[in-house]
Amino acid sequence: MWRLGQRGLFQPGRYLLHPMAKPVVFTLALLPLGWLIWRTLTGQWGANPAEALLRASGDWSLRLLCLALAVTPLRVVLVLPALARFRRMLGLYAYFYVSLHALAYVSFDLGWVWLDALADAARRPFILVGLLAWLVLTALAATSHTRMVRLLGQARWKRLHQGVYGVACLALLHFFWMRAGKNDFAEVWVYAVLIALLLGWRAWHFLTKSASRPIRTSASRY
Ligand code: HEM
Numbered sequence: 001m002w003r004l005g006q007r008g009l010f011q012p013g014r015y016l017l018h019p020m021a022k023p024v025v026f027t028l029a030l031l032p033l034g035w036l037i038w039r040t041l042t043g044q045w046g047a048n049p050a051e052a053l054l055r056a057s058g059d060w061s062l063r064l065l066c067l068a069l070a071v072t073p074l075r076v077v078l079v080l081p082a083l084a085r086f087r088r089m090l091g092l093y094a095y096f097y098v099s100l101h102a103l104a105y106v107s108f109d110l111g112w113v114w115l116d117a118l119a120d121a122a123r124r125p126f127i128l129v130g131l132l133a134w135l136v137l138t139a140l141a142a143t144s145h146t147r148m149v150r151l152l153g154q155a156r157w158k159r160l161h162q163g164v165y166g167v168a169c170l171a172l173l174h175f176f177w178m179r180a181g182k183n184d185f186a187e188v189w190v191y192a193v194l195i196a197l198l199l200g201w202r203a204w205h206f207l208t209k210s211a212s213r214p215i216r217t218s219a220s221r222y
Contacts, residue, residue, distance in 0.1 A: 068164070139160070
């Protein structure tokens, strides 16, 4: 296992704990928003701006979700405990971009005519899958504050936030189903492999951790 945070001249662990580290990550995660606004204001979305904006915001939602899911494996594999400081921020950014994506759908595709949503969802069920993922993410964002950990209790809070694994699977299904209509799966495979690695690593880590944990007998307790 690499010990990036602890050895050598280059000690990323120190930079990650710097008071400026959080503002820097915060600003970096805002760049896609700046890019979306810039392209909209300068009319660079091509022939179908509504569709292009909806797709670009969907892509950034998925990227931020993957980034938030990558924090724990990177923290453990690289032995960089300070990375945990950025997990909540990246998760909330994923929620922010998904909400923007949903807002783009409601304003451009539906034109705020809510009744059309029913007909559209029946015609394109992948939208319902996206909506379900957004609802779960809403619950996670609403309970992301440390005060909620105390309120719900550590174990219950952790179980609830494991819902993000379900969100990743739903997001992938949403993407796959949407692209199935176009028979274009190239990018879907990239995300499928990435999400399989991120979730597979967790399963493997959990199993190896439980296997190496000593079995507590009544004698070992004393
Ligand atoms: C975790 C939640 C979600 C994620 C990660 C996500 C991600 C994506 C991605 C990656 C795409 C395809 C972009 C591309 O082709 O490059 C997409 C398309 C789409 N999403 Fe979502 N989405 C989510 C939730 C939602 C929600 C809540 C709605 C609406 C209520 C929605 C509506 C749509 C629509 C209508 C499209 C198709 C755009 C088109 O026809 O070109 N999505 N989404």
